[in-house]
Amino acid sequence: MEPSLAGRRALVTGASRGIGRAMAEELGRAGAAVVLVARSRADLDQAADAVRQSGATAVAITADLATDDPATLAARAADELGGIDIVINNAAVLQPLGRSGPEIDPVAWRQSLEINVTAPAMITFALLPQLLAARWGRIVNISSGVAANPGAMINANAYAATKAAIEGHTLNLAAELEGTGVTANVYRPGTVDTEMQQTLRTQDPDKTGAFLPDRFRRLYERGGLITPEHSARSLVQRIADAGNGQILSVADASPQ
Template identity: 35%
Template structure:
């Protein structure tokens, strides 16, 4: 993944702005056409937020957005492959041109839940792919969208993580997924420290084991997992909950 420059970056210490009304907020959800991302998009739209539903496959994204519009939400499908520098840059330019701002970024796109692998024998190609999507994809997307938040001194960045990415979590399975989420947690903390006091809050949320295509059957309802993520996306500026790891609105250990 090559670095890309995004013009017009303001100072990261710009004074915080007042919280906009939910109906004035623009949110981008990566991986929004199914599973957890789809439910996050639904719940944000129910709050009155305008949701840009990111999907790698435009037809699947438009189908999902149409369904949520039928439910009354203001949801627009946008093409988004978080591993593509060109796609991310084009989307940032589009959001800038059409809205001039971004208030909420949900880094939900994730993959490579390699439950049957072990750290001693996993294919390192798989590990690289997991890092490319789960860590570097979220990192690249955040860098591209951050100027749209800094311009107005307001933003909420939520990295969808996992408890298995906690440093003290037990278990040896899912090595590619586990390491990529641990790295995402570290990035969350660094960015939150850098942006402290700017009006932009950065947090990680574990949705728990949810019954999605990736999580499999037997997990909790998707709506329950999504609720904690939407809560973090709608946090008020006071108190400023920043640089924390949450599950079900409660702090958990990194």
Template identity: 40%
Template sequence: MSRAYEGKLALVTGASRGIGAAVAEALGAAGAHVVLVARTAAGLEEVEERIHQAGGSATIAPLDLAAGDGVARLAAAVGERWKSLDILVLNAAMLGSLTPVPAIDGKEFGRVMTLNVIAQQALLAAFDPLLRASAEAKIIGITSSVAASPRAYWGAYGASKAAFETLLLAYGDEMSNISAIRVAIVDPGATATQMRARAYPGEDPATIQSPAQTADKLMALLAEDFPTGARRRLAGSARGQKEAVGA
């Protein structure tokens, strides 16, 4: 896949660490110019430096996706510099507390839904013109097994991911007859990330796949001529049912 995306523009959310950072670096190595989006500027700068050192190019966009009109301003800034967006990786998400449904904190649940669902719709709306302008745009939405298979204590996060999947697949269906935009839902499976460590403290990260391994599999999917609505799981469970969080 060496330089397969030369001249292409990619945007990755949650790109300061974990799966987002690994995917951004893989896209940069493949020739794409990568717009790196996350709240933490320092983390983005580190990813940008690694991309540059590997011979790629990137632009950082420190942004809280859940705050105000930041997404609209980001899209406007990208649109001033580029004519189209070829790859959009919707990776940013908030886990929230793992708790019984009756004990879910309403304010925290609101924050989870704001980032995991409302901000995702804002991204699709704001970047829709640039995606339509691409000859072959691809959108990858990072999800979780609990979106389709509800599990005790995962109600808030699972509900947000189920809503996210519905939203993204509806958009893909809307685009299927009027543009070249294609959408895929990806469950990375057990991956050694900070979010995973929060959900499963004490788990040995060496027993599950690394973000770089997840990124390699996602890049293989991007290289395919997948149909809109495609669903992929990139890794099996490391320990029985402990497979909900990868991002």
């Protein structure tokens, strides 16, 4: 049987590790060519090699979404593969973490909006003309359960705000795209065993408050995390047929 995404070309941000890397690998297994984006060259090269293991084309582009021009990045990705059909805006940062107050660094706050919301939107906007011209495109913005339950991540105020914002952006865009063949969906990937999770459970309670490390250490200790591969598979299997304007969550399956 032909892989479900044969001939499709995907862009995945934050693909050097964690969920983004697993998504790039899963897209490759499904037959797509993949552009992988992140800052760390060595990790990105390793991830691209892993995608190539399934015979897929993989191109690594280093970029910092806080500072590099998203439109230039999008154009470069499209040049590399002769176009993009699938956009997965996955890269995100947690910082700044800590009790809300004057000690929260405003530069870090703005940077979190830049990386988690503005860059994804601008990457998408840059690629929209070609997606619309092709009358087929899949835009998926990675959110978090915190968008539905903001109190679950006290002391991560910027992160919670950005995940609410990316969902608003995505669902509004989806309404605009209805009937075009291009869809925009949100994906909440579950609680996944990645560096981001490790960062949460190892925060110094004296610096950032006890809520985050306590909550995420408990989750980890009781085996409540799923693998990046599980989360990635759950999205990629549905990506072609997911509809439009959906908030997709990782499919139920026992944590592995």
